[in-house]
Amino acid sequence: MIIEKLSRYHNREEFDCGNEFLNEFIKKYAYQNQNRYLVGITYVIHIDNKVIGYITLSAGSIKKTLMNKKKPYDDIPVLRIGRLAVDNNYKNKGIGKKLLKFAFNKALELKDIFGCVGIVVDAKKEAIPFYKHFGFIEMNVIEKHLTIPMFLSIKSLTNE
8 A cells, every 4th residue: 555645647436435525525626626726735545546545735824822822923833634534445444544644744744844833634523533542632613613623733743
């Protein structure tokens, strides 16, 4: 299994994670979002070019008031996970964990390149236990949305 940046040669047509929104994204929008609109990069894990999982990453920021910590700026740089999905045929085989650890490594790289205090994901309700298992915590939010913003500090990845 290989993780690499999505290309037009990856077979996405048979991907089915059970969520039509996530299926449609990888099939129709992920490639153009990264190459035409430059709004995020989708990394895929595949076997013989058949996509079995993916994660979309982008640069982002959060307000320091959401962190409840003293920071020198109002907007704090983070790595944002836009989407993470695993094909139904490969669930419970460590694919999601492998993609998430890939994101952890990218966050550590960004920390050394231009600064990154952590990772943020807008988790669907059913995904919250998955992210909590890896140390993500729910952020303080005023408005309720369909997703819950969760945060993982870069310090938890570096043991500093």
